[in-house]
Amino acid sequence: MKRFFTVFFIFNLVFFVFAQNSNTARKIAEEAARKETLEQSVIYLKKNVPALQNLAEKRSGYAFLAGVLEQSGNFQEAMNFYVQAAAIAAGDAEGMQKKSSEQLVLDAVRCALSAGDWATAQNYLNSAVRNSSDSEIIAFIKLYEQWSILCQAKTSAELTEPVAILKTYSSLPSMKSVQPQVLLTLWHITGEETYSAQLKKSFPKSLESAIVKGEIQTLPAPFWYFVPRKTDSVPEIASVQSSETENQSKNENSEKSENDSKNEKILRQQLGLFKDKANAEGLVLKLKEKGFSPHITEEIRPSGTKYYLVVVDENKAGSIGNELRNAGFECYPIFE
Incomplete structure (x- = not known):
């Protein structure tokens, strides 16, 4: 009987280890997509991707996590995970996006530039990726070099x-x-x-x-906020509109106002989320120059990271969003 329980225990232990190791980047990505919020998805990914045993799975998992963070505007973290993925000498996991290590390095460069960190971007551009034989990679290197100069x-x-x-x-x-x-x-x-x-x-x-x-x-x-412009106009969005487009825009805004009043009220417009307070203060100055009254709020994520949000309070007419866009600033509504 003792021998039976020993064999049974070993069998279950082997099965448990196999089950743990059978996890894949695709399964983790799919489970992350089922989470109710983006923040929950990121927390889940950060917990489970490092635990992947297969190098190809881990590489693709880090690349996926980096992509999620980049799309949410967390450029610094995204850059770090792209670099981690590029450093793993393995192929692509099944069912995941295929990317070469050179492409992952360029993804990290793009995130560094998006965060305004031209020095780190330049450092990655001067790595082995510069010796690529891929014409598309070389084209991106040339583009990002000019972006780096623009950042400065x-x-x-x-x-x-x-x-x-x-x-x-x-x-x-x-x-x-x-x-x-x-x-x-x-x-x-x-x-x-x-x-x-x-x-x-x-x-x-x-x-x-x-x-x-x-x-x-x-x-x-x-990057898009602090690179100097030769003009502050935003032709296609702000001023070059047909009468039909203007009427359509007015109708849409009218319908949106009615829907908002029935459902959720817009409290303010968010224009940026920064880890560096100096960047947030820089955006505040630009907004004040255009006649807006911005302020900075702080947000601490579960990871302990503090972010600085630049916001402008909505006015009684509910037109701040349009006024900001017409002045060349992108913004997102924050509801009550």
């Missing part, structure tokens, strides 16, 4: 050289894979309709085209 610019005069280089890139066949990003960057900095028109014509279904049309918004990232 403090005056519009410092935009001359990178803008000239980006203009050249916009017509080079070797840079075709990043042309939507190049054109969006030129449009954002110069405000010239030429670039938005070219985006809509050449890349009508791209995310960049949707941004200039005002159909979607960019995340409130330090």
Whole structure:
């Protein structure tokens, strides 16, 4: 009988270990997607991805976690997890997005630039990735090098050289894979309709085209806020609208107001979420220059990380959101 229980115990122990090791990045990602909130998903991913035993699964798990964090605006954390994924010498897990280590390094560069950390971005760009034989990787390296220079610019005069280089890139066949990003960057900095028109014509279904049309918004990232512009106008979104679009916009705003009054009331508009208070204060100054009354609120996540949120209180007319967008600021409503 004693021998029976010993064998039974060992069998169950082996089964338990096998069950633990049989977890995959895809299963964890699917379970994370079932969580009620983004924060719960991130907590679940941070707990379970490091426990994956198979290197390919762990690599893909870290890449997935980094993608979730990037989409939520947590660029610094996203960058760190992209780097962890790139450092694992393994292939791609089954059922997960396929990415080379070079692509993961560039993902980390993009996050560093989005966070305004040009020094770290430049450090990664100067790594082995620069010796890539992949033409698309090289195109992104050239684009991100100019973004890094833009991150360092403090005056519009410092935009001359990178803008000239980006203009050249916009017509080079070797840079075709990043042309939507190049054109969006030129449009954002110069405000010239030429670039938005070219985006809509050449890349009508791209995310960049949707941004200039005002159909979607960019995340409130330090890169897009603090890079100097030659003009503060936002042509496609703020001023270049047909009467039909204006009427449609008014109707939509009217319906939205009615729905909000029946359901939830907008208390304020959020414009940015930063780990560095200095970045939040910089955005506050820009908003005050445009006549708004912003303030900073603090939020501490379960991880213990403190974030600084830049917000503007809604007015009685409920028009602050539109006023901010017309002034060139992206914002998101916070409800009661």
